[in-house]
């Protein structure tokens with residue numbers, strides 16, 4: 001709970017998802033509310049797909065200040081919202097909603113959060129060659145912000161047709177050619193030859209699959225920046241191999257904490273205590289790894 005006492009003025013934020021039990025967002029946001037002395041609380045709501053319309057009506061009726069949207073509702077919630085931020089509209093997925101007196105507006109802070117995880121580390125993106133592994137919802141968010149910032153993208157995916165769809169979408173939106181390939185060692189080697197940044201957007205390497213990596217270690221180099229959106233484990237097999245190769249690494253925890261920080265700012269108007277939010281997530285993940 002964010003305060004020792006919930007008052008009549010406490011603003012409520014939350015998360016709708018299924019499953020919801022393993023979320024780290026309540027700990028991250030409540031620690032942030034508490035540290036700034038804000039009279040807010042963040043609670044998890046288990047919402048099944050069939051209940052989504054009623055749940056959204058309920059959140060509006062209860063005047064909840066805002067909420068996060070996670071699997072499986074990121075796309076299906078859109079028709080029930082009153083408006084979308086441009087980024088969320090282009091990506092076609094929402095992870096954060098702000099309720100302004102009954103007007104619910106959707107945002108995609110996953111995408112902006114990923115970008116922040118690079119820019120806050122002073123990793124340049126414009127005109128950089130970026131290899132994206134994966135072509136699902138997360139890849140779309142990552143690809144969109146990188147292309148918007150002027151990166152030159154190459155997409156590789158296990159199912160090449162999905163890579164083709166993502167590439168075509170980026171070409172339509174940004175007018176720049178986006179090569180795509182099946183995720184195979186030869187194509188990876190070729191794509192990585194003149195790459196500056198590599199991003200894994202697949203679930204490969206996620207606990208309990210800790211030893212798997214979507215990219216062979218021999219293809220990693222010291223002059224690459226390697227990013228993983230997987231945050232459990234914090235150091236995935238891909239990031240461990242990248243470190244061994246001398247490459248700079250950005251863990252999925254950065255994106256997770258930044259998407260939270262950006263949502264926090266939208267709900268409260270206050271600058272988010274990012275370091276605290278990241279530390280809270282890292283503590284929880286360490287406990288889970290023990």
Ligand code: ATR
Nearest residue numbers: 134135136137138139157158159162201202203204
């Ligand atoms: P998300 O919204 O988290 O991106 P998603 O839309 O289901 O989830 O996309 C998952 C991505 O991980 C896809 O690019 C998927 O590849 P396919 O399009 O071939 O399914 C990729 N992925 C999942 N498991 C994988 C595996 N074992 N090897 C390679 N790619 C994998």
